Amino acid sequence: MKLEHQYRSECDMLRLLVDEFERMSERYAKENKEEINSIIAHDAFEYHAPRCIPNLKELLASSLLIQIQGLLDFSLPKVVEYLSKSKNLTFTPFDKAWVGGSVLCWVKHILKKEMKSGFDFGSGPYSRLRDFYAIRNDQVHHGGYLSAENRRVIVNKLKGVHISQYTDLYDTDFSYCRSVIDDAETFLIEVEKSISNK
Numbered sequence: 001m002k003l004e005h006q007y008r009s010e011c012d013m014l015r016l017l018v019d020e021f022e023r024m025s026e027r028y029a030k031e032n033k034e035e036i037n038s039i040i041a042h043d044a045f046e047y048h049a050p051r052c053i054p055n056l057k058e059l060l061a062s063s064l065l066i067q068i069q070g071l072l073d074f075s076l077p078k079v080v081e082y083l084s085k086s087k088n089l090t091f092t093p094f095d096k097a098w099v100g101g102s103v104l105c106w107v108k109h110i111l112k113k114e115m116k117s118g119f120d121f122g123s124g125p126y127s128r129l130r131d132f133y134a135i136r137n138d139q140v141h142h143g144g145y146l147s148a149e150n151r152r153v154i155v156n157k158l159k160g161v162h163i164s165q166y167t168d169l170y171d172t173d174f175s176y177c178r179s180v181i182d183d184a185e186t187f188l189i190e191v192e193k194s195i196s197n198k
Helices: 003-031 033-037 056-086 103-114 124-141 149-156 174-196
Strands: 161-163 170-172
Touching: 003 033, 003 056, 003 174, 056 103, 056 124, 056 170, 056 174, 103 124, 103 174, 124 149, 124 170, 124 174, 149 161, 170 174
Parallel strands: none
Antiparallel strands: 161 170
8 A cells, every 4th residue: 555545544534533423413412402501500519410411522523633633643754754765865753852742843844954845834734734733732731722812813713613702612613623634634745745756
């Protein structure tokens, strides 16, 4: 199997997972509509276990974002390593200590500084993936809440990602997950072409 086929297959698998999670979320919201929309007053000094998961959509979308980052973190170093070896190019291997562990910063350094590629990092998939990493970090490290006010500016320019004005909790549409998968796949293809043309 070609390297491109491998990561494209993983992207398509993630697309199927988005579809499945979206159907699951819609079905769950329909089945639990009354419970989700009900307001029940409880004694503040007594514990009452939840009877449904009102934010199931967000939890499923968040897990997809983590999966997408995992795909990039695994695939980008593999693409660079495989193609660099086939072209007899040297490069600094990826290391988790690299600028906070960001594989995007690492691949930018490799292409720009070490391989002197003319790759456009100012727009397109790379720029959107950099924004995505900031959102994914809030999902993992801050429980899905906005961690810094400057990230609100990032979120405001994205389609399918919103932040509650009352709670600062992210609300991520499945459409955003699909667009990030598309960007990840496109970026991997572009990186592969950039190194192949060296």
